[in-house]
Amino acid sequence: MPNTKNWLSDQWQHLTKDWFSTKEDQTVPLDQVSLFYQSDFYHSLDAGLKSAFYDGPLGGLDARIIERKDLKFLHNSYQLWENGRNVSCAIYGEKGTGLSTLLNVFVNDLKQKEKPYKLLPLNKRLSNEQEVINTIAKALGIENQDYKLDDFIDLVNQLPPMVIAIDNLHLLVQRTLAAQAVIDCFSAVILASRGHHFWLLAAEDQAWRRLCYGYSFENLISHQQHVSNFSESQMRELLINRFSYAGFNIINDIPTDKLHKEKGPLHNIAKRSKGCVELGLFYCLNHLTHGTKPQSIFLMKPGEIDTTPLKKLTQSELFTLAEISTHGQLAVREHAKIFRMSHNESKMILEHLRVLGILDITEDNAVNPVYQMKLIICAVVIRYLISMNYLY
Incomplete structure (x- = not known):
């Protein structure tokens, strides 16, 4: 017959280990x-x-989506535009907040109602005016030519009114002197066609803040919404x-x-x-x-x-993580340009952060790999950077 006292003691130790464990x-x-x-x-x-717990963006009709108030903001803004108001809007939030999923749900609602739209997810950095024009032209179905900006704007305004949703806006520009030309072209297209088209922008939080204080991006839109965690x-x-x-x-x-x-x-x-x-x-x-x-x-x-490994990073590595969080991703040449380092110095910093498990290579290109923060720990890293005043 088992010893009742010992059995109870074992069960109590098991419970205390699960529920009252030490900090370690x-x-x-x-x-x-x-x-x-x-x-x-x-x-x-x-x-x-594993499929049920997929951590990427979900399609507009996916059963794993839960209702969020931010969708109402998008529909209300769109309704104002349909009623003749000069409206454009932006949503921004922490990486992994579900911005892409929100856009997918919204454009799916438009599709169900047979409303015209174009969804443009940026997947690479734009480096000059012509790249901006070519990227937007391709998304809108405009024949790809070397348009002058004014001519291109005329073509955009000749299209039937529609929703133009741009995802991953954080990939738009690199923080260098050349960024202003990209911003000016992008801004000119939106401002000149705002009202005729309903522009909808989505960007990660840190990137949106920098676009606003660095380039007054908030002037492009009439309505903005922070998508909370x-x-x-x-x-x-x-x-x-x-x-x-x-x-x-x-x-x-x-x-x-x-x-x-x-x-x-x-x-x-x-x-x-x-x-x-x-x-x-x-x-x-x-x-x-x-x-x-x-x-x-x-x-x-x-x-x-345990964030102890972050406390052991050098200042250059912490600033690197801060720049990646505001750019979405960085190639070695981009990192070298921002930090005014040699290609090899930048490569060493980025590779060290990858070996530590903080960064991922998103583009398997041996010549010019692209690095971004691992999504699963992104929130942990960004909150640490904010606490240490590398971000705000």
């Missing part, structure tokens, strides 16, 4: 987070679970929705329809994520085991992410 036990190494999607554990997960209740809803999408309806022995008000591990994950979707998804996948019942999951209590 509560931390998660930064590289465990940044390299999570390359780990054997992640690759061992069920394909349906998810609240704790929204994060709970989003994570419950993801588990349901994957076919799980019981979490820690609690049915998912009763989890919204429970103070269990899912509540702790929503709180610990601080509104960042990528962290919420990571905490769920990294802290789960399959439950004892069909379609059930057991979640462990999440720990704080």
Whole structure:
């Protein structure tokens, strides 16, 4: 017969380890987070679970999307434009806030109502006036020629009125002297056709701030909206929705329809994520085991992410991360130009940050690779940079 006293003692130690652990036990190494999607554990997960917890932009009709008030802002602004007002607008928010998903939902609504639109996601930096004209012309279906700016604006205004949505505006320019020519051309096209077309811009928070204080970008638009990170209740809803999408309806022995008000591990994950979707998804996948019942999951209590490695970075590396957060991404030649370094010096800094798991190469080009921050830890890094006054 088992010793009841010993059994109770073992259970108590198990509970205290999970719920009242030391500060050291509560931390998660930064590289465990940044390299999570390359780990054997992640690759061992069920394909349906990984699909449910996909961390990229979602299509306009995706069942994993939860309702957000910012969509109403877009529809209200669009309605003002349809009623004859000279309206253009911008949305901006922290990387990973869901700007691209919001645009996808909005343009899908337009599609359902058979309203004309063009969605232009920028995927590379524009370096001169002609590149601006060519990029917009291609998106609008205008024949590609070497137009003069005034002639091109006339062509844009001859098109039927439509929504022109530009995503990834943070990739527009590099912070160099040549940026002004790009900004001037881009601004001229929008200001000259605003009202005839409904311009909608989407940019990451730090980039939008710099575009405004450096180039008065706010003058291009009449309405702007900061897209906030998810609240704790929204994060709970989003994570419950993801588990349901994957076919799980019981979490820690609690049915998912009763989890919204429970103070269990899912509540702790929503709180610990601080509104960042990528962290919420990571905490769920990294802290789960399959439950004892069909379609059930057991979640462990999440720990704080250890930012000690960030404290060991040099000033040049921290400024590099700050510039990447305001540019969206940087190639080696761009980094060298901004910091007035040699190509090899820039390469060494960027590669060191990649080896640490902070940066990813987004364009596999051995001649001129492009680096951006890993999405999963982007919020952690940016908040650290703000706390150290490298960003604001």
